[in-house]
Amino acid sequence: MKDGRNDFWIAVIVTLGFFTILSIRFGSAKEGNMSLSIKSTAFVHEGEIPSKYTCQGKDIAPDLAWEGVPEDAASLALIVDDPDAPDPAAPRMTWVHWVLYNIPPDAIGLPEGAESEDLPNGTQEGLNDWNRTGYGGPCPPIGRHRYYFKLYALDAVLEGDDNLTKAEIEAAMQGHILGQAVLMGTYKKSR
Numbered sequence: 738m739k740d741g742r743n744d745f746w747i748a749v750i751v752t753l754g755f756f757t758i759l760s761i762r763f764g765s766a767k768e769g770n771m772s773l774s775i776k777s778t779a780f781v782h783e784g785e786i787p788s789k790y791t792c793q794g795k796d797i798a799p800d801l802a803w804e805g806v807p808e809d810a811a812s813l814a815l816i817v818d819d820p821d822a823p824d825p826a827a828p829r830m831t832w833v834h835w836v837l838y839n840i841p842p843d844a845i846g847l848p849e850g851a852e853s854e855d856l857p858n859g860t861q862e863g864l865n866d867w868n869r870t871g872y873g874g875p876c877p878p879i880g881r882h883r884y885y886f887k888l889y890a891l892d893a894v895l896e897g898d899d900n901l902t903k904a905e906i907e908a909a910m911q912g913h914i915l916g917q918a919v920l921m922g923t924y925k926k927s928r
Contacts, residue, residue, distance in 0.1 A: 772805035773916035775888045779849070786884060786922035792876035793926060795850075798835065802846035803888055807915045810890040813840035814910060815847075816903055819875065821882040833903045834884065835872045836863030838895050863901045870900065881925035890916040 779799035780786050788794040806813065817835035821828045837860055844857040852871060853862065862870035875884055891913045895906065 773803065773807070773888065773890055773918040774805050775801060775803040775886060775918040775920045777801050777886075777920060777922075780922045782920055782922075784922060786875055786924045788924075788927065791874040791924055791926075794874070796872075796874040797850040798847065798872035798874075800847065800849040800851075801886065801888075801920070803918060804845065805916070805918075806842050807890050809892060810842040810915055812838070812891050812894045813842060813844065814838040814889040814891060814895070814906060815840065816887045816889075816906065817872070817884060818887075818903065819877070819882050819884050821877070821880070823878050825877075825880040825882055833864075833866040834874065835865055836870075836901070836903050836906060837861070838863060838901065838906050842890070861895075861897075861899050861901070863899075863903065863906055875924035877924060877926060881923050884922050884924065886920040886922075888918045888920075889914055 776782070777799045779790060786799070790797060790799045801815075803813075815835065815837040816833070819832045819834060822830050822832040837856065839859055839861045841857050841859050844860075848855055856862070864870060865873050867873050875882060889910060891910060892915050893913045895901075895909045895913075897905065897909065901909075
């Protein structure tokens with residue numbers, strides 16, 4: 738019986754050693770992913786997006802600020818989408834509200850109401866699901882939807898013309914993501 742207990746503790750020690758080695762090997766990449774953050778003064782993470790930034794208001798982009806961009810980042814990408822379309826009780830698609838890519842890595846955010854002329858030099862605009870560039874605010878047909886502002890730090894500048902779609906950008910980003918940050922807000926139309 739004593740030998741069985743020894744075998745158990747040897748297995749525990751070997752397992753812990755294995756996971757310690759993994760955490761040392763991959764810890765720096767994980768820490769890099771966690772340091773990137775995105776926020777807005779317009780709403781808090783998981784909070785309600787004010788109507789000013791929706792189709793029931795001025796339909797302008799909220800201000801965004803980020804920090805913790807990895808030193809070896811070559812560009813940033815921003816995708817804003819709603820996975821609850823058209824009905825959160827029975828979602829059928831993810832609706833794309835805003836797509837930006839090749840944002841310079843030294844950029845620290847975007848001002849409220851950002852349009853083409855307000856974007857950092859070199860930033861390219863992709864197509865949203867209204868088949869146009871620029872921000873399109875929340876306008877859910879039914880229920881409360883979630884809107885994800887996803888910022889990616891990339892080790893490359895994405896090749897391609899303006900007006901790439903979210904799918905094209907996500908395909909181009911594969912293997913180049915150094916870090917990711919998410920700000921999520923919700924919105925339900927008032928009657």
